[in-house]
Amino acid sequence: MPDHRRLLLISVLVLTTLLFIDFLILHEFLPERIPGTPIVISGLFLFVCYEVLFYTVFKRILKEDDTISVTYLAIFACLIVLFSEIIFQTYRLTTFSYITNEDRIRIFLIGVLGLSAFAGVLALPIAVDVKYKNRWITTLLNVGVGLAFYFVSPYVLSFIKGE
Numbered sequence: 717m718p719d720h721r722r723l724l725l726i727s728v729l730v731l732t733t734l735l736f737i738d739f740l741i742l743h744e745f746l747p748e749r750i751p752g753t754p755i756v757i758s759g760l761f762l763f764v765c766y767e768v769l770f771y772t773v774f775k776r777i778l779k780e781d782d783t784i785s786v787t788y789l790a791i792f793a794c795l796i797v798l799f800s801e802i803i804f805q806t807y808r809l810t811t812f813s814y815i816t817n818e819d820r821i822r823i824f825l826i827g828v829l830g831l832s833a834f835a836g837v838l839a840l841p842i843a844v845d846v847k848y849k850n851r852w853i854t855t856l857l858n859v860g861v862g863l864a865f866y867f868v869s870p871y872v873l874s875f876i877k878g879e
Contacts, residue, residue, distance in 0.1 A: 720777060724795060727773050731800040734765045739808060763838075769796070770839045774846040786843040793839030798832040837861055 738761055746757050770793050777784055777792065805827040809820050841857035844850070 720792065723773060723776060724792070724799075727769060727796045728799045728803075731765065731769055731796055732803050735800060735804040738762060739804070766797070766835055766838055767842065770842045771846065774843055778846055786840070786847050789843035789847065790836050790839045793843075794832045794836040797835035798828060801828045801831050
């Protein structure tokens with residue numbers, strides 16, 4: 717099994733930089749939503765960053781050793797996001813001066829664990845696509861993941877808000 721610690725470190729640094737660009741620059745100069753749509757610009761930016769980063773990293777890993785499993789690739793993506801979010805959320809929470817410590821812990825855990833889980837689900841179709849190069853399976857997985865997010869997200873949001 718090849719050693720991917722260096723690739724993990726580089727990926728974490730790249731994603732952390734993109735998170736800071738989103739937080740410090742995009743929020744300052746762009747509106748919150750795309751006009752006329754419910755699409756949040758920050759969410760779209762992170763979605764595209766995840767997709768491009770995972771695709772690039774997975775191609776690199778499989779170029780070294782194509783016996784690596786899809787599960788390994790998805791877990792690798794979760795680790796990238798986990799470490800990046802720990803760094804980013806630690807900084808971000810220091811910028812909030814008006815919230816309680818309980819809210820800080822809740823925001824930190826939602827950011828770190830929630831986005832890591834989201835990345836794992838998002839990475840699965842990408843890993844299958846890069847590993848097997850079978851477009852119809854990838855399309856089915858993407859449709860399934862999209863439908864799951866569409867139907868599950870209202871319940872997850874109500875749980876996070878404590879309703």
